Amino acid sequence: MMKKSFGIVLTIAVVLLVSCSDVRREPGRVYMPDMAYSRALETYAQRGSTKFTDKPGELGEGKIYYTAMPVGGTMARGDELPFPFELDKPGDSTNYAGSKAYPNQYPNLTEGEMKEAERLYLVNCAICHGMKLDGNGPLYKDGNGPFASKPATLVGDPRYEAMPVGQMFYSVTYGKNAMGSYASQITSKQRWMIIDYIKAQQAGKAKQSQPTTSVDSTSGAKILNKDTTTAIKTNK
Numbered sequence: 001m002m003k004k005s006f007g008i009v010l011t012i013a014v015v016l017l018v019s020c021s022d023v024r025r026e027p028g029r030v031y032m033p034d035m036a037y038s039r040a041l042e043t044y045a046q047r048g049s050t051k052f053t054d055k056p057g058e059l060g061e062g063k064i065y066y067t068a069m070p071v072g073g074t075m076a077r078g079d080e081l082p083f084p085f086e087l088d089k090p091g092d093s094t095n096y097a098g099s100k101a102y103p104n105q106y107p108n109l110t111e112g113e114m115k116e117a118e119r120l121y122l123v124n125c126a127i128c129h130g131m132k133l134d135g136n137g138p139l140y141k142d143g144n145g146p147f148a149s150k151p152a153t154l155v156g157d158p159r160y161e162a163m164p165v166g167q168m169f170y171s172v173t174y175g176k177n178a179m180g181s182y183a184s185q186i187t188s189k190q191r192w193m194i195i196d197y198i199k200a201q202q203a204g205k206a207k208q209s210q211p212t213t214s215v216d217s218t219s220g221a222k223i224l225n226k227d228t229t230t231a232i233k234t235n236k
């Protein structure tokens with residue numbers, strides 16, 4: 001009996017001793033090594049040209065194809081669909097005209113978003129278009145300012161009050177004559193928010209002076225964007 005339990009304890013002790021050794025005798029097996037050890041790339045680091053290539057012609061020479069570009073036709077999760085109108089070639093205005101029909105991508109701003117839209121307008125646009133959107137900001141100052149070109153009178157000129165949101169988005173995205181592009185300064189969501197703010201201001205003005213100007217100033221919003229009109233109604 002004694003002998004038997006001694007044998008058991010000895011066996012366990014030996015097994016433990018052997019299995020606790022930290023000397024690795026074999027590296028072990030890895031199934032799909034590319035997945036176990038991913039090829040980490042440092043951001044902005046130069047890719048080793050001996051290993052990586054972005055030339056399809058060098059494929060099959062033991063090199064790894066890597067372009068760092070998203071696959072064509074794909075988009076990031078959560079992104080809105082890209083604006084489908086490219087910048088017109090000089091002398092052409094097909095896309096500028098086509099953008100009129102493009103609907104508002106961010107209608108119905110909440111009260112908080114509308115406040116942020118106003119802030120974005122004041123930061124980015126009011127210097128030219130004016131705090132009251134009258135096209136007479138500090139840079140223009142009735143023609144006495146340093147900016148020679150008259151900015152659009154966003155509130156008070158029927159032409160801009162009837163301008164569809166899609167076309168405004170086109171001009172703010174690509175620029176228009178003396179006004180530069182805002183695509184790199186403000187995100188497309190912010191551009192839509194600013195346009196919602198402009199439309200709300202235009203509608204607010206129309207309410208004050210009914211009925212003479214109400215047709216001009218709201219027709220654009222009504223016909224082309226039902227959603228914008230809803231946003232305007234909820235905005236005080």
Ligand code: HEC
Nearest residue numbers: 124125128149150151152168171172176177178179182194
């Ligand atoms: C540097 C001055 C300047 C700034 C800043 C500026 N604009 Fe303009 N904007 C102009 C001028 C000038 C025009 C008139 C362009 C023309 O029709 O020749 C214009 C025209 C427009 C138009 C009418 C475009 C069209 O298709 O006729 C819209 C809409 C507009 N601006 C919106 C904005 C918004 C929104 C911002 C802020 C993100 C902004 N602008 C910032 C100078 C400016």
